[in-house]
Amino acid sequence: MTHFVGRKAELRTLHGALDRVRTSSGHPGQCILMRGRRRIGKSSLVEEFLHQAGVPQLFFTAGGGSAEAELAELLDAASVSTLPDRELLLEAAPNNWNAAFRLLAQVLPDDSPSVLVIDEVPYLMDRVDAFEGTLQRAWDRHLSRKPVLLLLVGSDLSMMEALNSYERPFHQRGTEMVVGPLTPADVAEMLDLDPATAFDAALLTGGLPLICAEWRKGADVWEFLDASLSNPISALLVSAERSLAAEFPTQAMAREVLRAIGSGERTFTNVARAAGGIAHTTLSRATDLLVDKRVVAAELPISTRPSKERRYRIADPCLRFWLAFLEPHMPEIERMRGDLTLSRIKQGWTSWRGRAVEPLIRESLARLLPDGELPAAPAVGGYWTRSNDVEIDIVGADREPVAKKLLFLGSVKWLENSSFDAHDLAALHKHRAAVTDDPVPLVAASRAGVSCAGLQGAYGPEELLGAWRRA
Structure with missing residues (x-):
């Protein structure tokens, strides 16, 4: 069996829920609503948990077919499950979801825990009439009375959030669980990489297990890219x-807007221009959809004064890399000229990485602090003006986007052989003066170290990676 890397916190959560099933009386059933982007490894996580748990289980994955087709797939999943009385469900052959859930409750063990997994729940919400109400009634009347852990899994983040929202039938019946990408520390362990290269790998792969699995242990960025670009189905x-x-x-306009943001455009006006000069109302609908799907992040600068200077970025760094360097040149790669694409990436890599790594560094600091003179910060973001005459990579504050108090300001310098020096510190002092008169602590994150005094915090790849090892 392949060594399963990471997900320790998630596995603890799942085992904890199963323990509550074992020890609870009355209505011992527990439900977890697990959501995470596609290809993030949710199914693999569940499979590993089921392997470790070793209890009777049924794993059903919806496929986006009709209600009847999905029901047939459920029965097929039941036939290969480890539920002891699964034959009863197969013999009864229920013809609707109400009956299927009632029969499922009957075949679940009464005196020992079991796990019931329904993967890609949003397909059922979309294709099965009144599915949420059917699920709610089945849970309240039948399933929750059994010692069962019900895992409802989905990739459509907004629909999974809606499942548990107020005035929806299943509200507050499940505990929400978000599965994110593999952390930089997970990537470092999985691929046997030094901290600096681990951050590069986290950006390129987005922490997606399927992509990480194709990265040869110990290989650097260029070895990985050379191998991937030589394989059109990598x-x-x-x-x-x-x-x-x-x-x-079917949302062609959303794809056009995504390409515009992926090409590096960050403001509403520039995205509209890059997307072909589309109308602002059309762009608003497209960006709302992309933000709702968590594909795009829409951010405001953090400061003590309100701002309307919203900026957009691709939330997943792997998708960001693909849109910037790979999608525009897929025909070139498909005719086995990935060498041309690789040369283009090498030319733009330093600039692309310098901006792409900023959100990851901010998240690292949010996990790492408090440390020394730097306090923990409820909000860690950035600051900018419309003209970009003032741009601060790191802003720690008591809240966002309009802060009552700024806790620290900082700069990111993520170059191979150039340290954060006195010139960088002078620029940071100048930008701090444009934002506040207070002597707010200053911090630097640098790939190649710090060669000046005067900072209240300095972090390199090793320290930042350590923030992700705490879990």
Whole structure:
């Protein structure tokens, strides 16, 4: 069996829920609503948990077919499950979801725990009439009375959130669980990489297990890219397209807006221009959809004064890389000229990485602090003006986007052989003066170290990676 890397916190959560099933009386059933982007490894996580748990289980994955087709698939999953009385469900052959849930409750063990997994729940919400109400009634009347852990899993983040929202039938019946990408520390362990290269790998792979699995242990960025670009069906090349096809099968305008943001445009006006001069109302609908799907992040600068200077970025760094360097040149790669694409990436890599790594560094600091003179910060973001005459990479504050108090300001310098020096510190002092008169602590994150005094905090790849090892 392949060594399962990471997900320690998630596995603890699942085992804890199963322990509550074992020890609870009355209505011992527990439900977890697990959500995470496509190809993030949710199913693999559940499979590993089921392997470790060793209890009777049924794992059903919806496929997006009709209600009747999904019901047939459920019965097929039951036939290969480890539920002791699964034959009863197969013999009864229920012809609707109400009956199927009632029969499922009957075949679940009464005196020992079991696990029932329904994967890709949003397909059922979309295709089965009144599915949420049917599920709610089945849970309240039948399933929750059994010692069962019900895992409802989905990739459509907004629909999974809606399942548990107020005034929806299943509200507050499940505990929400978000599965994110593999952390930089997970990537470092899985691929046997030094901290600096681990951050590079986290950006390129997005922490997606399928892509990480194709990265040879100990290989550097250019070895990995050379191998991936030489294989037209490598996970790096095909994962993003498959995810987008599943998420936006008919929304052509959303794809155009995504390409514009992926090309590096960050403001509303520039995105509209890059997307072909589309109308602002059309762009608003497209960006709202992309933000709702968590594909795009829409951010405001953090400061003590309100701002309307919203900026957009691709939330997943792997998708960001694919849109910037790979999608525009897929025909070139498909005719086995990935060498041309690789040369283009090498030319733009330093600039692309310098901006792409900023959100990851902010998240690292949020996990790492408090440390020394730097306090913990409820909000860690950035600051900018419309003209970009003042741009601060790191802003720690008591809240966002309008803060009552700024806790620290900082700069990111993520170059191979150039340290954060006195010139960088002078620029940071100048930008701090433009934002506040207070002597707010200053911090630097640098790939190649710090060669000046005067900072209240300095972090390199090793320290930042350590923030992700705490879990």
